Amino acid sequence: MTTATERVGGPLLLGVRHHGPGSARAVRAALDAAEPRVVLIEGPPEADGLVRLAADADMRPPVALLAHVVDEPGRSAFWPLAEFSPEWVAIRWAVRRGAPVRFMDLPAAHTLARREEAPDESGPGRGDPIGTLAGAAGYDDPERWWEDVVEHRGAGADPFAPFGALGEAMGALRETPGSDGVGRDLLREAYMRLQVRAAQREFGAEGVAVVCGAWHVPALRHRTTAAADRALLKGLPKVKVDMTWVPWTHRRLARTSGYGAGIDSPGWYGHLFGAPDRPVERWLTRVAMLLREEGRIVSSAHVIEAVRLADTLAAMRGRPLAGLTETLDAVRAVMCEGSDVPLALVHDRLVVGDVLGEVPESAPAVPLQRDLGRLQRKLRLKPEALEREVELDLRKETDAARSRLLHRLRLLGVGWGEPVKARGSTGTFRETWRLRWEPELSVRVAEAGVWGTTVAAAATAKAQADAVGAEALADVTALAERCLLAGLKSALPVVMRVLADRAALDADVGHLAEALPALVRSLRYGDVRGTDTGALGEVALGLAERVCVGLPSACVGLDADAAERMRGRVDAVHGAVGLLGGRAAPGAGLRPRWLGVLRGLAEGERVVGGVRGRCARLLMDDGALAEGEAARLMGLALSRGSEPGEAAAWIEGFVGGGAGGGMLLVHDERLLGLVDQWLTGVSAEAFVDVLPLLRRTFSAYEAGVRRTLGELVRRGGAPAVAATGVPGFAQELDRERADAVLPVVGLLLGLGDGGFGEADDRLKGGGVVYGGAGDGDGDTGWGGGRGDGRGSGSGGGKTAAPLGGGLVGVGR
Known part of the structure; x- marks a missing residue:
């Protein structure tokens, strides 16, 4: 086992577990004892110039080194660091003492050039060496073994002893046939040895400290020639890369990261590293505070009992200290009354956590990233890892600017916010957004930087390029809507020119019907956002006229799937015509013409049943059918001369669940009687065929509506055609x-x-x-x-x- 005296003549090799708080404490103690002149850290050498930023007061972990190809920002890699990461502790130690810090791993220029090659983890222990050691020790949970032997270990007399023991264990693993480094590991370790030799020549053998993954320690001890290492690295592909610091989150640390060392409980590890003493008591106090904030009754007595139970469980299980498993068991039993529901909240908020790091403004960034940061500060829209909802009133200047920013970022593929349905308001002047910042969005921003140096310029260029490259007419209309939402007035002329050209050439009524709703929705934004939509209105009216002309022939001879799609298009066009018809001339005469088209479809013998039924329902809802005419159309559709399948489709179109048809049947027993009379007259063979369609129709109703309909049918309902009296009332x-x-x-x-x-x-x-x-x-x-x-x-x-x-x- 390596000790301080045995280290004479060679570098100090500190093998660690990435993101391990026990390793981080041990690294700090070993560096304090050795006081090396230079610290070498596993990481890309291109980041050497960024180390100075670690001393900046605005740098708050978790953060990550981001490397991306200059000409292809989507090809990127992250090296995340948390407050409890041994590498971060070593960087901070060296920066405070003025010692040089150098990264010694294979350069990102080579790593990103070889991204298509998957790492080989076929050898025993290579995929998860900690898991292999835990299995050898009789543990079924690697995290639990690591906690017992490292995280819960107190400070010893020899600060170098734990690194010697871990290095020997990894050496034994690598001696297993097939487990010694292969593929990419051999290249990385060859480069590391070259960097260690260079540091020894410059600072002396005893003045070098190396912080790297414990798996690599045996390879760094292995004596090879520099010529052999250089020969192994000769001819590697290379690309030009940029490096910077980006914020990271605890939630992302819980996944496999750039170090290949994702951890399940970053929040718990952060607590272990930061707690000065009595970590279990402090942890359970935080749990109690969280549960109280969520309205649960948790007293100090609950905390005391939970601490006692956690300590008892640890003693029964032979553990040196209560770990995460024992504390969660105690929380479930004492504070959650055996329920896993509040325990899931504890796991999400505390065990994992939503901590988002921060990087200083002086960190390198593409111009687009700097403009985005400026807008975030100006609009007081701070990126946060915790998901939250923001309501915007577009009548206010600041909220309107926030809306434009979020829509522009969505157009650029930066999904910081997602629009959600507003609660309690249907006006177009209000928007609700669900915001959550993920570290990967920094890559998306870098990728979008090719379109411009500011958010507005980049979004405009991207919209223009998307319009020219769009394949479907509906894509262009959707893009026009997004441009209006984002306030991209400079992009609209190009989008509108492409839209007019595509609309003139597209003869498919289905495409026109799909394109019209988005176009008409866009017309609403001129009122709230101050956008001129005159040209848009002319195109929308032209599309609506063409839909009115071509729709009747498009609804003939459709199969079941095509009929269902056509029903959705008819619904969408009906809503769009409603908006267009409510505007000033020349759209004033459009609505009567559209109602005439619906009437023709409702009475057309060759039109598929689902579309006929839906058109009849739209006419009735609009008040365009005289009293009793809906019953007449239903009677014709359900007559004995109609095919049962077509009749069932007509019923689905007329009283489908999404159209509120259940309440229609409840309040108009004449229609219910017609359905009942038709259904009882269907033959046994045909009934089997129409049953799935009818079940789909009526199963969409709410439970109360289905129960009421059942009661009406049970007591006989109403006659098929009421002779006299008020519909819905009995004769006697x-x-x-x-x-x-x-x-x-x-x-x-x-x-x-x-x-x-x-x-x-x-x-x-x-x-x-x-x-x-x-x-x-x-x-x-x-x-x-x-x-x-x-x-x-x-x-x-x-x-x-x-x-x-x-x-x-x-x-x-």
Whole structure:
């Protein structure tokens, strides 16, 4: 085992586990004891000039070194560092003492040129050497073994002892046949040995400290010639790269990183590294604070009991100190009452965490990144790792500028924010965004830098290029909408020219129908965002006219899938025409023409059933069908001469779940009766064919609607065609139910002083009668009643004159 005296004549090799707080503490102790003149760290040498930024007060880990190819920013690699990473501790130690820091790994110029080659992890222990050692020690969890032998280990007398022991263990692993370094590892270790030799020549053998992954320590001890190492590296491909610091997150540390050493619990490791003493007690106190903030009742007694339970579990399991497993078991049992739901919150917020690092403004960055940072500070829109929602009022200048920035970034492929449906408002002046900054977005910004040096210029150039390269008309209309949302006035002329050309050449009605809604939605933004949409409106009207002309023929001879797509297009165009028809001329005459197209489709014999039913429903919702006409269309569609499949498709189009058809059937029993009559008349063979379509239609209804429909059908519903009376009411009067309300009605009319008997005597005499609109026996409003139940009176009258005891009702 290597000790301080045995190290004479060679470099100090500190083999570590990346992102291990125990290794970080041991590295700090070993550097304090050895006081080397230079520190070599596993990492890309191109980052040597960035080390000075580690001393900047604005540099707060977790951060990462980002390397990307100059001409292809998407080809990139990260080297993340947390506060508890041994490499970061070594960098800070050297910077504070003025010692040089040099990265000694294979240059990123070679690494990124060989990115297509996957690392070989076929040997025993190469993929996960810590897991192999843990298995040899009888542990089934590598994290638990590492905690027991390293993280929970107290400071010893010899600061170099743990590195010697770990190096010997890795040496034993690499002696296993097939486990010695292969492929990329051989290249990296050859380059590392060359850098160690160069440092020894410059600073002396005893003045060099090396911080690297423990797996590489045996290879660095292995004696080879410099000529052999250079021969191994000769002829490697190379590309031009740029390096910088970027913010990182604890959540990203939980994944496999550039060091190939993702950890499951970065928040827990950060706590172990930062806690000065009593880490379990401090951790459980943080857990209690989090649960209290979420409204759970957690007292100091819960914390005390959880600490006792965690210590007891550790003693029973033979562990030197309660680890993450024991603390989580204690939290589940004591603070969460056995539930995993609040425990999942603890794992997400504390065990992993949402810490986002910061880098100083002086760090190298592409001009686009600097402009984005300036806008973020100006608009007070700070990037955060924790997901949050932001509501924007576009009538306010700052919120409108924030909206434009987020839309421009989305157009550039930088998905910092995603628009979500606003709660409690349907106005176009309000937007809701879900924001979350991920480290990979720094790469996206670097990639977008090829389009311009500012966010506005880059988004404009990208929109123009996308318009020219768009393949479908719908893509161009969607792009026009995004340009309006992003406030890219300079890009609109190019987009509109391409849009007009594509619209003139595209004869596919389906494409036109898909393109129109986005185009019409864009017309709304001129009101709130101050954008001139005159040219856009002319193109939209032209598209709408062409859809009206070509849609009838496009709805003939469709199969089931094509019919479903066409139904969606008809819905979208209907909404778009509604917006266009509400604008000033020349769009004023569009809506009547569109309704005429819908009527033609609803009555067309060759039009597929689903489209006919949907058109009939749209007409009825718009009030374009006379009373009883919807029932007539349904009766025709469900007649015995119709194919059962077509009839079922018509039903789906007319009362499909997404159209609120369930409530329509509940409140109009004539239509329900028609459906019931048709369904009971379908043959057994045809019923099997139409059942899946009907189940899909009615299963989309809410549970309460389905239950009400079932009750209506169980008691017989309504006849197929109601002869007289108000739709939704029974033919016969239920006198028992009517008499039950007489006492209350008497009080309302002032016929009694609260006693029910007097009111009953004066009101009973012929029952309660409601006159129907079509039988001449009633009129709208209050009228006079007679004992024979025939109401009469005028629509405007409000005089209740009981003659013979009949109660006046509302006639239709």
